[in-house]
Amino acid sequence: MGEPAAGRGIGRSAGRVATASTLLAAVAGVVDLWAVTSLGGPFAGVVTGNLVTAGGAAGRGDLSALWPPLVAVLGFGVGVAIWSFAWRGRPHAVGAPLLVELGVLVALAVAWAVTGPRSAVVLVLLGAAALAMGGQSSTALRLGESTTYLTGTLTGGLAALVAGGSRGRVVALRQLGALVVAAAVAALLLGIARWSVPVLAVLLLVAALGTLGRPDRTRVAGTRPGESPTPGATDRTPG
Secondary structure (H helix, E strand, C coil): CCCCHHHCCCCCCHHHHHHHHHHHHHHHHHHHHHHHHHCCCCCCCCHHHHHHHHHHHHHHCCHHHHHHHHHHHHHHHHHHHHHHHHCCCCCCCCHHHHHHHHHHHHHHHHHHHHHCCCHHHHHHHHHHHHHHHHHHHHHHHHHCCCCCCCHHHHHHHHHHHHHCCCHHHHHCHHHHHHHHHHHHHHHHHHHHCHHHHHHHHHHHHHHHHHHHCCCCCCCCCCCCCCCCCCCCCCCCCCC
16 A cells, blocks of 8 residues: 555545545445446445455356456456546545546436336446546556555555554554445445435545545745755645
8 A cells, every 4th residue: 555645645634545445445445336236236436345255257158147247357458547637637636536437436326216127227337436446446557545455554554463564554544444334334324225325435535535635735845936845745636
């Protein structure tokens, strides 16, 4: 796991970034639970697991089992590519990429409420959910965090607890807690108000955006007007 984004020059405090990253991990927990239970079985954000599943289906020659993980992997990859390309000239932008992800999740919530788990559209919804998670993963790189695939977070946190290390790695374990709790809440909602599961993801993402807010506009000491801040300095471009 990377260092907190306050050291990455996005112009936001480490506390705001840590809280927002936790909320984004919760978004991933909801979307992944939804994908696994209702959108064909693959994860929307855990690509390596989907690759193993796709490999197994290919080895068995089972095309019906191959398509869902393949769609999820492709959707995730396209999401990473689109978000990375769209903001390639703004390496510290965070708010705008998350707003686009929010638009995708809102569209998914509406589509899910209208269509429900109909087989004809499940793969489309799965691909869109994976697209959103790919976009979120690309944005999380700017925060110096991982919010969709947290094996590295678990490894670093446990290693720090046992052998000593950065307190940030220990604190980051709360992302795992958020992932699990959000998935549990999503599972409960599936049983009582199925339509509300993607709505929960939307609300969590709105909370993450509100937590991040706008970057601080404090002038970096030693930066002349018109000069770009050096790495690690405060970003003066709204993210």
